[in-house]
Amino acid sequence: MKLTILFGGASFEHEISVVSAITLKEKLSNFSLNFVFCDQEHNFYLIEASKMKATTFSRGEYKKMPKLSIASGAFVHKTLFNSSEYSATVLNLIHGADGEDGSIAALLDFFSIKYIGPRIDASVFSYDKRYTKWLCSARGVKSVKHEELSLKEHSNIKIPYPVIIKPSRLGSSIGVSIVKEESELDYALDTAFEYDTSVIVEPFLHCVKEYNLAGFMAKGKIHFSIVEEPQKNEFLDFEKKYMDFSRSTQVLKADITKELELKLKINFEKIYKNMFEGALIRCDFFVVDGEVYLNEINPIPGSMANYLFEDFASSLEMLSNSLPHAKRAKTNYEYIHSISKAKGK
Amino acid sequence: MKLTILFGGASFEHEISVVSAITLKEKLSNFSLNFVFCDQEHNFYLIEASKMKATTFSRGEYKKMPKLSIASGAFVHKTLFNSSEYSATVLNLIHGADGEDGSIAALLDFFSIKYIGPRIDASVFSYDKRYTKWLCSARGVKSVKHEELSLKEHSNIKIPYPVIIKPSRLGSSIGVSIVKEESELDYALDTAFEYDTSVIVEPFLHCVKEYNLAGFMAKGKIHFSIVEEPQKNEFLDFEKKYMDFSRSTQVLKADITKELELKLKINFEKIYKNMFEGALIRCDFFVVDGEVYLNEINPIPGSMANYLFEDFASSLEMLSNSLPHAKRAKTNYEYIHSISKAKGK
Numbered sequence: 001m002k003l004t005i006l007f008g009g010a011s012f013e014h015e016i017s018v019v020s021a022i023t024l025k026e027k028l029s030n031f032s033l034n035f036v037f038c039d040q041e042h043n044f045y046l047i048e049a050s051k052m053k054a055t056t057f058s059r060g061e062y063k064k065m066p067k068l069s070i071a072s073g074a075f076v077h078k079t080l081f082n083s084s085e086y087s088a089t090v091l092n093l094i095h096g097a098d099g100e101d102g103s104i105a106a107l108l109d110f111f112s113i114k115y116i117g118p119r120i121d122a123s124v125f126s127y128d129k130r131y132t133k134w135l136c137s138a139r140g141v142k143s144v145k146h147e148e149l150s151l152k153e154h155s156n157i158k159i160p161y162p163v164i165i166k167p168s169r170l171g172s173s174i175g176v177s178i179v180k181e182e183s184e185l186d187y188a189l190d191t192a193f194e195y196d197t198s199v200i201v202e203p204f205l206h207c208v209k210e211y212n213l214a215g216f217m218a219k220g221k222i223h224f225s226i227v228e229e230p231q232k233n234e235f236l237d238f239e240k241k242y243m244d245f246s247r248s249t250q251v252l253k254a255d256i257t258k259e260l261e262l263k264l265k266i267n268f269e270k271i272y273k274n275m276f277e278g279a280l281i282r283c284d285f286f287v288v289d290g291e292v293y294l295n296e297i298n299p300i301p302g303s304m305a306n307y308l309f310e311d312f313a314s315s316l317e318m319l320s321n322s323l324p325h326a327k328r329a330k331t332n333y334e335y336i337h338s339i340s341k342a343k344g345k
Numbered sequence: 346m347k348l349t350i351l352f353g354g355a356s357f358e359h360e361i362s363v364v365s366a367i368t369l370k371e372k373l374s375n376f377s378l379n380f381v382f383c384d385q386e387h388n389f390y391l392i393e394a395s396k397m398k399a400t401t402f403s404r405g406e407y408k409k410m411p412k413l414s415i416a417s418g419a420f421v422h423k424t425l426f427n428s429s430e431y432s433a434t435v436l437n438l439i440h441g442a443d444g445e446d447g448s449i450a451a452l453l454d455f456f457s458i459k460y461i462g463p464r465i466d467a468s469v470f471s472y473d474k475r476y477t478k479w480l481c482s483a484r485g486v487k488s489v490k491h492e493e494l495s496l497k498e499h500s501n502i503k504i505p506y507p508v509i510i511k512p513s514r515l516g517s518s519i520g521v522s523i524v525k526e527e528s529e530l531d532y533a534l535d536t537a538f539e540y541d542t543s544v545i546v547e548p549f550l551h552c553v554k555e556y557n558l559a560g561f562m563a564k565g566k567i568h569f570s571i572v573e574e575p576q577k578n579e580f581l582d583f584e585k586k587y588m589d590f591s592r593s594t595q596v597l598k599a600d601i602t603k604e605l606e607l608k609l610k611i612n613f614e615k616i617y618k619n620m621f622e623g624a625l626i627r628c629d630f631f632v633v634d635g636e637v638y639l640n641e642i643n644p645i646p647g648s649m650a651n652y653l654f655e656d657f658a659s660s661l662e663m664l665s666n667s668l669p670h671a672k673r674a675k676t677n678y679e680y681i682h683s684i685s686k687a688k689g690k
Contacts, residue, residue: 014676040675042417042455058678069414072387097674098455102465106451110387110443120447121476124469131466134479150619198619274495274543329442330385331359333403 001031001317002088004075006104006115008038008057012174012195013096016302018057020093023246023303025052028313034086036075037062038094038104044068044075046086073112089320092117092300096170099300101127109326116320118279118299125275126297128169129200139270142293144286147201151193157185162204165189167196178204209287210295211254213264214305215272216280216315218322222269223315225282225308227261229254247307263292271297277324280304280316346376346662347433349420351449351460353383353402357519357540358441361647363402365438368591368648370397373658379431381420382407383439383449389413389420391431418457434665437462437645441515444645446472454671461665463624463644470620471642473514474545484615487638489631492546496538502530507549510534512541523549554632555640556599558609559650560617561625561660563667567614568660570627570653572606574599592652608637616642622669625649625661 007021008014021035035047039062046066047056056062068075074087092104092115102123108115118126125135129146136143147159148168157163165188167175175195177188192199214225228251268283271294282301286293298305306312352366353359366380380392384407391411392401401407413420419432437449437460447468453460463471470480474491481488492504493513502508510533512520520540522533537544559570573596613628616639627646631638643650651657 010673010675012674012676014674015678015680018681040673042457054678054681058681102447102469103451103455106448106465107455110448110452112387120451120465121469121473124447124466128466130483134483138475138479328355328385329357329359330355331357333360333399335360336363336399336403 004034009094009098011096090115168198214282218318349379354439354443356441435460513543559627563663
């Protein structure tokens with residue numbers, strides 16, 4: 001199968017995306033892959049498979065590679081006398097800003113390029129943790145109670161300590177802190193506000209079990225991964241998660257009851273349907289006293305959560321054959337014609 | 346002031362956008378305007394001001410005009426030996442799909458072109474009437490109760506007749522019907538489902554007063570238009586609204602109490618703040634028994650609701666000097682460097 005891996009982006013998770021792409025190159029070795037790198041200035045480059053290593057990007061060597069533009073149906077490399085098109089389905093692998101905030105989705109939709117990844121709406125509802133909570137409440141999925149803070153109002157928190165402080169719009173634990181007492185609050189807020197103008201405060205839950213479940217819709221039904229119980233420190237910090245993004249060996253199934261597994265799947269389906277079609281997403285759940293809470297939606301999980309699927313390559317192929325079609329409106333200038341007629345012009 | 350009017354789009358409201366652009370050409374005659382037309386295939390054309398009339402588009406004459414591409418910071422016209430850049434601030438005047446669904450916002454953000462119009466999030470929350478209701482409930486603004494129907498479930502409606510049936514994602518009354526009794530329901534649903542896979546059912550309210558209020562944020566505060574009580578038939582149908590889009594003479598202030606005016610403004614502000622910055626929007630409200638309900642957000646109102654502003658040109662200039670800056674993340678490859686170092690490479 002042909003696939004264009006699109007990665008990089010002007011995002012705090014830029015490096016994670018590079019690692020994800022390198023991991024997928026190994027994991028999808030039987031695919032025919034192109035690699036398109038989006039640099040931090042939003043230029044696109046075609047990266048030769050043999051150059052897919054971290055130093056190509058960190059040393060700026062990518063700048064010597066063919067520069068691409070985006071056009072109807074394809075990425076294009078133009079030279080003075082020639083132009084080559086790269087029109088394969090795109091796997092949007094840009095984590096964080098650009099990839100997960102709806103920008104790349106809109107760009108690919110606008111230029112009629114087929115892609116695996118969240119559409120615009122799905123991006124907006126998963127990228128901003130405030131909107132994820134609205135989605136949950138509209139669809140009958142529980143989420144952890146929270147408060148929102150904006151830059152001006154800072155420190156008036158009603159939730160009792162310990163609390164967890166998160167920028168509203170970042171993933172990969174960037175800017176996240178656990179605050180055990182009031183004296184630590186200002187520093188944690190300053191850290192979070194470095195990354196966003198909006199911050200979410202949640203109670204830090206003890207005795208919480210955490211489970212991750214990935215899946216995607218193909219041929220009218222949702223195909224689930226295994227359920228994983230991620231290893232825990234207090235929480236996964238950036239460096240830990242960063243290493244996590246290069247995982248490629250399948251993990252063990254969490255030791256949970258059939259009943260809990262079903263509950264997780266039902267909650268996943270409530271979130272996914274009529275929103276995330278076209279994407280392979282990972283939902284991270286909390287379980288407290290047998291109740292399931294959605295913690296976070298990863299609409300482009302690190303290395304596509306390949307390690308949760310028994311046959312990742314076939315799953316991706318199935319998904320890419322079930323992508324939603326954007327229906328485009330057509331006009332025949334009926335109203336303008338009838339008005340022109342009425343005016344006798 | 347320089348401004349690029351971007352209009353057209355692959356939208357059921359394509360023609361309305363053409364009419365809006367022609368109206369603004371007259372209304373902003375003291376501005377230095379460029380006109381960029383987006384056709385239904387998503388090609389961009391530079392339209393000479395003297396050619397800004399409906400027949401240029403309905404007869405396809407625009408195809409002979411200079412074709413533009415979008416690049417970093419500007420629309421560009423390339424010829425064999427030359428290239429001209431059009432880098433003025435864009436006024437996004439594409440109504441409906443493309444312009445109001447987040448696509449154009451994402452495109453302009455991605456290519457670092459400054460613009461007047463809703464950002465991606467604001468687009469998603471105003472374009473889909475279901476999400477507008479979520480926004481209302483999160484921000485303490487009342488909206489009319491509703492039911493959602495998707496293609497498969499059709500006719501099981503609990504709200505008593507008469508009801509109003511609307512496609513979830515269209516403006517300008519396209520596909521909207523009032524259903525007085527059950528026998529009319531199937532036809533109305535079929536009509537609505539022609540335009541969208543999701544449909545909203547609301548009670549048709551008698552004795553409702555309707556008020557429109559426009560505004561925008563500039564220099565840290567919201568600048569409001571006058572409040573208008575739009576003329577009413579049962580509701581404005583497409584043809585009526587279409588004519589409405591070419592309005593350019595200021596309307597009369599609605600005859601309402603100071604108290605009601607304040608209530609409308611407070612509700613407008615709750616919706617606008619931290620969401621619609623950069624846009625001039627019109628909120629359409631219902632008032633029933635003294636209670637204010639948000640009916641609809643128009644993030645790109647027809648001809649920019651110029652007829653509601655005392656000095657429209659100055660308002661637009663003020664807004665264009667207060668546009669939000671998209672902050673772009675930067676990475677210095679810190680993690681990749683440290684990992685490479687650890688590996689001794």
